[in-house]
Amino acid sequence: MTDTSPTLQVSGLSKSFGGVQAVGDVSFSVAAGELLALIGPNGAGKTTCFNMLMGQLRPDTGSIRLKGREITGLAPRRIWRLGVGRTFQITATFASMSVRENVQMALLSHHRRLLSLFADAGRHYVEEAMALLSLVGMEGQAGRACGVLAYGDLKRVELAVALANDPTLLLMDEPTAGMAPRERIALMELTAGIVKQRGISVLFTEHDMDVVFAHADRILVLNRGRLLAEGTPHQVRADPKVQETYLGSGSMFASEGH
Template sequence: MTTPVLQAEGLTKTWGGVRAVDGVSFALAPGEMLALIGPNGAGKSTLFNLLNGQVRADAGRVRLAGDDVTGLPPRKLWRRGVGRTFQITATFASLSVAENVRLALLSHHRRVFSFLRPSGDLFAEEAKELLDRVGMAAQLQKACGVLAYGDLKRVELAMALANRPRLLLMDEPTAGMAPEARQALMAQTAAIAQAEKIAVLFTEHDMDVVFGHAARVMVLDRGRLIAEGAPEAVRADPRVRESYLGKQG
């Protein structure tokens, strides 16, 4: 049996007496696209931050490929192959597309200070290859500050792939994008995930994106998982329709 890339075991986090995440457990397989949805305040961001090491759990464990990584900070999880994209893109506007990706590569190879002094074309080819994979090779010399928002999301995806992740966490990856660009980005992500056996967990408010690209869907409400399974089964679940989907239309 294949070891899950990610296992959450009873994760719990309380803020001011409110259980933002309440005993959440799930597993994520290599190459799988798993969507996490739920109403505002359901605890999705807190769960993401627990998985990424930005917040310490009150209880529970996080395992990466079988290894206990509970409580490790984001930089150490990055070293172990956890990539992340954010709802608001995290790129340097004044640097070129290629330079942003090279910075991520320099970090992965522990050479980040090389960027502050002449370093020739260190990792330039690798940066170009990553940008080619996300459809941005033709714009590698452009400053990120002049890019369309959808293109910025592609650059951020290339940066997240720089450490050759086995797990990719994507927080509302299509927020702010036009509908066609949303579908294109997630189709591209799914193709990369399948080809390289990268496990992907993403949050998303666009249900067309969720049900069009997720192999499995989890629904969080008031910190608890209320449903998990194939997209159509989750869509038909009366608890999900009452707590979330019914409020979308």
């Protein structure tokens, strides 16, 4: 019997800072293999929501379930070990280490072999690391230090690192930030192909509306910490509330931050 339960189920999520509510009563789910975009104008609560999902922040109220398991308030490391990968708006690689070593580090952590870092760490999971680098088109630069890579290539390495724990859910915070338009398209096409092939669920924030509407299966729109709208790209584009919110800042497709 096919399991149709959502990969991620978020119910009534709220978080306040000093009396200011950053996220209020947000509920949504992410289906297996779905690419769900989370968008909104400045201060909408996107990053706060992401940080609660990954354990950097503890919600004031609400529930976060991964494949039916309650993960609300767990530490980031425990959530990662349960199969949640994450990429960041600013790439988080070790600049002095090689591309392959960065991926090996993630694999060592996934397999709970961090003690190996102090004893011939470079010998472990070489084939697995190269397979992941091949998947993202970076096997030819495996021996180069991350510190000398072009920014678009760093984003590909970060994607390989995020896939090292064989995630069922991938959280991507502004995956194309800082990239040229052609690089953005290539990275999102690559990501979409990988996650569809592997059945990985993806929740991503993104400032480039062309990327969002080209690749998202569904879109959530946050405004002032609350869920304003959700639906297919066509439904969200046509929603009067969304149009009003974005037209107030110039255009529905205007660049946005957090």
